Amino acid sequence: MGPTTMNRREWLKLSAGAALGVRSLIPPNLSAAEQQEEVEQWGVFEAAFHGPSSGNPFIDIRLAARFICQHRTVEVSGFYDGEGTYRVRFMPDIQGAWTFETESNAAELNGKRGGFRCIAPSSTNHGPVQVAHQYHFQYADGTPYFPFGTTCYSLAFLGEELENETLQTLKSSPFNKVRMCLLPKPLGNTKLFAYPFERDAAGKNDYMRPVPQYFRHIEQRIQELQKLGIEADIILFHPYDAWGFKAMPAEADDHYLRYAVARLSAYRNVWWSLANEYDLIKTKTPADWDRFFRIVVASDPYSHLRSIHYSVVQYDYSRSWVTHASLQNYQFDKAAEWRQAWRKPIIYDEIQYEGNIARRWGNLSAQEMTRRFWLAIVAGTYATHGETYMSTDGKPVWSDGGTLHGSSPERIGFLRRILEQSTRVGLNEFEGSYYLSAGTPNELYLWFFDYHQPAEYVFPLPENVLFRADLIDPWEMTIQPVAGTFSGKSKLQLPGKPYQAVRFRKIA
């Protein structure tokens, strides 16, 4: 095993030895200066150092740091940021005084010490999103998080103007997650602001030399998303490639992954999507994907959410390193079976696109997109939006970035508000229900009638619990309270039109 395939933990062992292990039990006191630096919980602490710039610092130089707060120790990898600058980034997850000490095979970078005070998070900072209640998610501070994502593959590769337009659009959208690529995607004549790896005039990549400017730009976008309260579902590999990045040597893949994790993992809104349509990347084997997952698991000190997205060959989402399923299909009737099999949250991350392009996956009506979101929710799962309206001005379609044109986002926002006002723990499907429904037994019931339009229906509510009812029109976005209270078998008159919903909430 050569040095480039050693992981951080192995390297620390070899280069720093046992001495640090003893030292870590006696955290150093913070100096007055160190005391002054404040970082909010789940914010980013960053330390920069000057070090060697000769040779290939990306592979020649090793840098790591051990962060300590009381009895808690977290080891993180540093990274080379170009021009002799090395950085260590860290996301503290408890409040209090943190100190750190570096280790490196470069004398200038070894034994650097420092610290900061971790303070309470600001009001919009709820920490990273984690799996909760088996099939759902929440922020680290316990705030509910229901993923209502969208897709902008090229969010960071469109140029300043269009990228800002994308962020502005997202700001006023209902979406709280965006699927975006870390490696570039060819996009018409759009010129890349930078390549991820050094590249000579003949187009030959030097994969072992990442371009810091490239990654800094993406980091900026991730931070801007964070300010908007949007999770960045970072796609690490994808098959849409014009430069060779989908067919790098194994050594380069692994180096890229470690470099990306070292740079990005301190941002609390990062999720790892190992790939988009992994099965279309013909240069990789199942063993490669196993190794990639292992690298991310080992390198990411915060255990950000991890999944992988496929085209045709569904990934085995029962595998231990997958935190949730990221599906490309719209088989909502299989949700119950898959929930049972995987015991994890399920996100239908690609359910085709609202739009009007000729590709059959890219021209759903807004009604059908809205319907699919409701079907996902009453299956106890989640869905991700995408849009591909034909561009008339040469601009990209929304699934790469830009501006939204469709009518489903507003309805998706309506559904998101309904969920947020109805539950803190997410909806679980009531299997065997006569019509599709989900909720929490004895507390919350959300029925969706899809293309059925019964004029009335006897809802099988539990006895001895009192409920209030609302008629919900998912397209008109109306919530109409029904007079009275309900318990046991309860007949309601319904509007006699399709795609209606009914919610029952326990009276507190």
Next chain:
Amino acid sequence: MGPTTMNRREWLKLSAGAALGVRSLIPPNLSAAEQQEEVEQWGVFEAAFHGPSSGNPFIDIRLAARFICQHRTVEVSGFYDGEGTYRVRFMPDIQGAWTFETESNAAELNGKRGGFRCIAPSSTNHGPVQVAHQYHFQYADGTPYFPFGTTCYSLAFLGEELENETLQTLKSSPFNKVRMCLLPKPLGNTKLFAYPFERDAAGKNDYMRPVPQYFRHIEQRIQELQKLGIEADIILFHPYDAWGFKAMPAEADDHYLRYAVARLSAYRNVWWSLANEYDLIKTKTPADWDRFFRIVVASDPYSHLRSIHYSVVQYDYSRSWVTHASLQNYQFDKAAEWRQAWRKPIIYDEIQYEGNIARRWGNLSAQEMTRRFWLAIVAGTYATHGETYMSTDGKPVWSDGGTLHGSSPERIGFLRRILEQSTRVGLNEFEGSYYLSAGTPNELYLWFFDYHQPAEYVFPLPENVLFRADLIDPWEMTIQPVAGTFSGKSKLQLPGKPYQAVRFRKIA
């Protein structure tokens, strides 16, 4: 084998012997009176005779007749019509002079002779419907017939007023087939005009004594349907029973079938549906259904169309006695596979109901019903309509009979007209087509975009053939010709809304 289980052919052999076989080669000349009676081709010739009325004439007396026209001989069973009257009914299928001679074990009914002249059919009489072009149908005279059916289970059991209302409704409807029961279906407080079998005050049925009045009434309705150009898809058994008819002894089942076929098969618009939801009739075994099919095959001289309809356990439609599949489901994406497996026409005979009742099969929107018809047609198959809008006046829902309330029939009529103006041989699915489409290679292409709304699409038309194109809106019922002619890959601008269709027809 007792006399009641002997079939007509066996019985003829025993009772008439070889003498008739010789005589049949020398058809008798028609008398002047016989010459005068004219029956149109595929019309009904009927002869009545007086015979014994003591004992149980239904089982004691055997009557058959052999009809001869030139080299064509057809044997038919007669039936007892009560009060000492016996009848023989016959549907001639070629024009010319027909003679007949009866055989019976009753001297009064034996050796009766007669004849008629079969003349050309009237303009609205195209003969019985038959399978044609492998997956489709046509009338016996070669006129295309595309089944666009509806469902009125109780058409003949609603009482005079409602039955007339049903027929009036059908008259102005787009439907050309109706699925109706031969045995009664319990229907609220509706009193049956008669029972199919004699029944004593205690409710004990004498299954071996059919009630002629009952069957005459149904025959009247069948004839009225015929005048409206509507095929009567007669359901012989069904599980919705309050009187014991779904659990008769085998001997009674068989007798009932032979009696029904003897009475009804001369009506050209009769189809045989062995059962509705056969698998819910728990008193019958697979062997029973085999025997029933064999009886109908052996008893029906005209080979009317035969199928059987299920609830959950799909019948094996590859069996030789089934002329077409009669499905209860809406899995149109399996049509190609089933067409390959069965090599027969497929009718999705129950695809749920437009309506608003609480039962989940009974509250499709009109849009969804319309959509399902289109999906069936572009799968190279057919569908049958049903409607269940809640009754506010105590009247039955349409699926039993009465009045239509829905909005899909008009659209189904629109689709039927499109089919009739586009093809004589039916549409066959183009498998592997990018969007759903069907037609005839190099001649006719009908695309249906379902929930897709591409703004434009490059249609892969064949080279070297010139087509005209129409944009079709299945809901608005508009057909908009597109300027120009098309050949090879042809890009069309589309309306950018879902559920649209496009037709290409070869320029003659």
